[in-house]
Amino acid sequence: MPEARTLGEAPGPRGHWFWGSIQERRHSPLQLFLRAHQEYGDFVRLRMGPTISLLSLTGPELIKHVLVDHADKYGKPAGLVRDAWPVLxxxxxxxxxxxxxxxxxxxxxxxxxxxxxxxxxxxxxxxxxxxxxxxxxxxxxxxxxxxxxxxxxxxxxxxxxxxxxxxxxxxxxxxxxxxxxxxxxxxxxxxxxxxxxxxxxxxxxxxxxxxxxxxxxxxxxxxxxxxxxxxxxxxxxxxxxxxxxxxxxxxxxxxxxxxxxxxxxxxxxxxxxxxxxxxxxxxxxxxxxxxxxxxxxxxxxxxxxxxxxxxxxxxxxxxxxxxxxxxxxPAWITARQPVKEDVLAGVQLPASPRIVVVIPAYALxxxxxxxxxxxxxxxxxxxxxxxxxxxxxxxxxxxxxxxxxxxxxxxxxxxxxxxxxxxxxxxxxxxxxxxxxxxxxxxxxxxxxxxxxxxxxxxxx
CATH class of the missing domain: 1.10.630.10 (Cytochrome P450)
Structure with missing residues (x-):
């Protein structure tokens, strides 16, 4: 088996040198995900500022890996839970x-x-x-x-x-x-x-x-x-x-x-x-x-x-x-966070709140x-x-x-x-x-x- 790549080697747009793709994520997210997957395939890394990575998936096999086969390794992102908590x-x-x-x-x-x-x-x-x-x-x-x-x-x-x-x-x-x-x-x-x-x-x-x-x-x-x-x-x-x-x-x-x-x-x-x-x-x-x-x-x-x-x-x-x-x-995007180490699309993922795996159904x-x-x-x-x-x-x-x-x-x-x-x-x-x-x-x-x-x-x- 080939050795797993690091997160930094994952494919994706460079974006702004410091902010990455954060402004596009805020102002035109649908276009951002569509364009990124058209250019880079079913697995894309999007930098959100200097420390946070979104790993976006539009391949059924990759999605099954996260939501079904290794669901125990992925939880709801802590930030999403925090932000939705006042309402839900x-x-x-x-x-x-x-x-x-x-x-x-x-x-x-x-x-x-x-x-x-x-x-x-x-x-x-x-x-x-x-x-x-x-x-x-x-x-x-x-x-x-x-x-x-x-x-x-x-x-x-x-x-x-x-x-x-x-x-x-x-x-x-x-x-x-x-x-x-x-x-x-x-x-x-x-x-x-x-x-x-x-x-x-x-x-x-x-x-x-x-x-x-x-x-x-x-x-x-x-x-x-x-x-x-x-x-x-x-x-x-x-x-x-x-x-x-x-x-x-x-x-x-x-x-x-x-x-x-x-x-x-x-x-x-x-x-x-x-x-x-x-x-x-x-x-x-x-x-x-x-x-x-x-x-x-x-x-x-x-x-x-x-x-x-x-x-x-x-x-x-x-x-x-x-x-x-x-x-x-209507629920156009789903998010998960690695809570245990995993290898996804050949990329080594640590358990980290700074990594969010997203499934943009709109792009999928x-x-x-x-x-x-x-x-x-x-x-x-x-x-x-x-x-x-x-x-x-x-x-x-x-x-x-x-x-x-x-x-x-x-x-x-x-x-x-x-x-x-x-x-x-x-x-x-x-x-x-x-x-x-x-x-x-x-x-x-x-x-x-x-x-x-x-x-x-x-x-x-």
Whole structure:
């Protein structure tokens, strides 16, 4: 076997003599990762200042090495956990080790297929309420921010699924607080720890604290009312509260419930809403795909509302959503840190917080070796025929390995039901002259929202 290379011998751009690629990582990360992998292949080293290295992977074999085969050697980066902690606490996203395994085991029953199918009715009902609002608009020719509409819709759905509570009354307040929290978390991640500690009352920290207080007050209020018996529901919160550790008999504390609920609340509406927004944008650019998806919905449903039992027959709609998440993965980057020594792509890695292994799904999903003509929107990529033989780690919209997103089936069911309902009644069109570009924060949002023309298909739509 050839001797392992040192980190300094790994391929990658030189960048600035001192800062490396840190400015590009802050201001144009999607282009940075795309260009780096086009030039240097599936394994790239990016210097972030004089001491920190990002090792970026877009090869399925390398990704499998980190996420599956040697997952015990890689943990969540300490800086990422630190920066996300104020919002997510010790939830599934940030926790690790035995605690993470325990929480995951306690939560898994809430996501079994039968329990998810029982949520389909509330997803359909929430979507029908949104469509009624669209019909009642006084000026149908005025553009509608579809990104905001999807956020409001998925927030309502996850509120019902998680808490049996209609949070739409607090949606603007909660939505604004989440936007502030996500933007600040993103700022902290990109600052590499160089920001004022929370105890210093800078204007930025005060705004962040107010946003967190809003989110905490909403979730702790829901938990306390459930504890007091003022509310009830066969929902995810009930499952989490009833869950008991098989070994110790322990149940989750209010703080643990808050952290898991916040993680599910954020992941359960933010990511799905962004993916749906990108899907409407892509369908407006590709009317032939939209027509085929609508024809499938009409053929399968015959004008009625969809149910969970219809989803296997709505195969093309599901492929449309899967292809959308290839081009615009909401969780567009995954990060790990070597916690034990390893050799990756022939490079010797020490256990170090100054090395971060990243998997930019945005670039992975555009690797031409895996996805021919990668910028083309083609849902047929996800047909059974074209999917056969594709490496499992070539497509990671929900992460991979043991930390695969626990809510992936929830998101796919939700998106398919919403898409089928909207396509039956409305056509969404691009606003002429409006440029749509991605904003890579913690999730991949359309920058500045997504104004679209929302046209009823029928006079009584």
């Amino acid at each position: 606490g010790n939830g599934l996203f940030t926790s690790s080790g035995d605690f993470w395994k325990r929480q995951r085991r306690l939560m898994q029953p809430a996501f079994h297929r039968e329990r998810l199918a029982a949520l389909a009715g509330s997803m359909v009902e929430a979507t029908q309420q949104m469509l009624a609002h669209w019909r009642a608009r006084p000026s149908p020719s005025t553009p509608l921010d579809v990104s905001a509409e999807m956020m409001h819709l998925t927030m309502g759905i996850v509120g019902r699924a998680l808490f049996s509570t209609d949070v739409s009354g607090t949606a603007n307040r909660v939505g604004q607080a989440l936007t502030v929290a996500l933007a600040e978390t993103n700022h902290r991640i990109l600052s590499l720890g160089l920001y004022a500690p929370d105890f210093i009352p800078t204007p930025r920290n005060r705004v962040f604290r107010r946003a967190l207080d809003t989110l905490d007050s909403v979730i702790f209020d829901i938990i306390s009312r459930r504890r007091a018996g003022q509310t009830q529901g066969d929902d995810l919160l009930g499952t989490l509260m009833a869950a008991q550790d098989a070994d110790t008999g322990e149940r989750m504390t209010d703080a643990q419930l808050r952290d898991e609920a916040m993680t599910l609340f954020l992941a359960g509406h933010e990511t799905t809403a962004n993916a749906l927004s990108w899907m409407w944008h892509l369908l407006a650019q590709h009317p032939e795909v939209e027509a085929r998806a609508r024809a499938e919905a009409e053929r399968v449903l015959g004008g009625r509302a969809p149910t969970a039992q219809d989803i296997p027959q709505l195969r093309y709609l599901t492929q449309v959503f899967e292809e959308t998440m290839r081009l615009y993965p 999903h555009r690797n031409p070796r895996l996805w021919p003509d990668p910028e083309r929107f083609d849902p047929e990529r996800f047909s059974p025929e074209q999917s056969a033989g594709r490496p499992r780690m070539a497509y990671l919209p929900f992460g991979g390995g043991q930390r695969l997103c626990i809510g992936n089936s929830f998101a796919l069911m939700e998106a398919t039901l919403i898409t089928a309902l909207v396509l039956q009644h409305f056509r969404l069109r691009a606003v002429p002259g409006h440029a749509v570009e991605p904003e890579p924060l913690v999730t991949l949002r359309p920058r500045g929202g997504l104004p679209m023309l929302v046209e009823p298909l029928h006079a009584s739509a």
